[in-house]
Amino acid sequence: MTVLHDALPYAPWTQPHARRLPGVMPLPRADWLLVDAAYRPQMAERARLLATRTQDVLALLPQACDAAAELLDEVLRDLPAHGFTVAPDAILRPDGITVRADPARPLWTLGHLLQADFCILQTQGDEHVLTGAVLCFPSSWTLAEKLGRPLMRIHAPVAHYDQDMGKRVQRMFDLMRPDQPLWRANILRYTNPALYQPRAEYAPKDKDGGGDYIRSERQVLLKLPRTGAVVFSIHTAQVRRSALTQTQLAALSEIDSSVQPPPGGLDPLPL
Secondary structure (H helix, E strand, C coil): CECCCCCCCCCHHHCHHHHCCCCCEECCHHHCCCCCCCHHHHHHHHHHHHHHCHHHHEEECHHHHHHHHHHHHHHHHHHHHHCCEECCCEEECCCCCEEECCCCCHHHHHHCCCCCEEEEEEEECCEEEEEEEECCCCECCCHHHHCCCEHHHHCCCCCCCCHHHHHHHHHHHHHCCCCCCEEEECCEEECCCECCECCCCCCCCCECCCCCEEEEEEEEEEECCCCCCEEEEEEEEEEEHHHCCHHHHHHHHHHHHCCCCCCCCCCCCCC
8 A cells, every 4th residue: 555645744864963873863752752644544554454464563572561561551641642532441543533442452552543663672681672563664674583683683684783883772772761762764765655565684675766755764762661661663754756845855865975874874773
């Protein structure tokens, strides 16, 4: 299913300082969730994927159950500010659809409430490990290959995610505070407009510098106050290249001509 935005709802990469890796910036706690103009069609696609590809887009290791429950509680608390009506057993979405809150399936519930995907990372030894996720809109990666893996192993196919970068990102995770989310946005070019783009590690990607579709992920890191798990949310927006503003086109041209890795490269980071 093709879902396009009329315009990108965020584009921090138009500013040179936001292109330096890892490129994260502080974000007000109240702004970590986003509902945008493509909410209705994106949610329809998420419902389809959760129903037909459940094993591919949803996973939760036993050690992440408490963190997933806490994540759902945090989201439910914040939803009214985004046009949702939250009752004890059901949530009325901005598009008029009611979702039953299922505490036994917190990630499934989240997948039916918001456009963003949610990944849970927990400390194991010296690294954070991916222990659960609802991932309906992967950008050329698969949940099955990353689940249970630490950050460095997750990024093995990403050339510019070296040991130095890995240490910087891990230190950032270790020092995060629950009251201070961080965010960044990458930019990717695709020839295929599908939102669901799973790819095995090292498999050829459906990306092209001249691709007509510009895909950008608003990636937010939030530390949960009780369990200490780090949540990595990924809100995906996609437009035709022709929908970019002149400022965005100019920035894209600068990124493409740079010898340095672009903002997050052509691949998401931290995942």
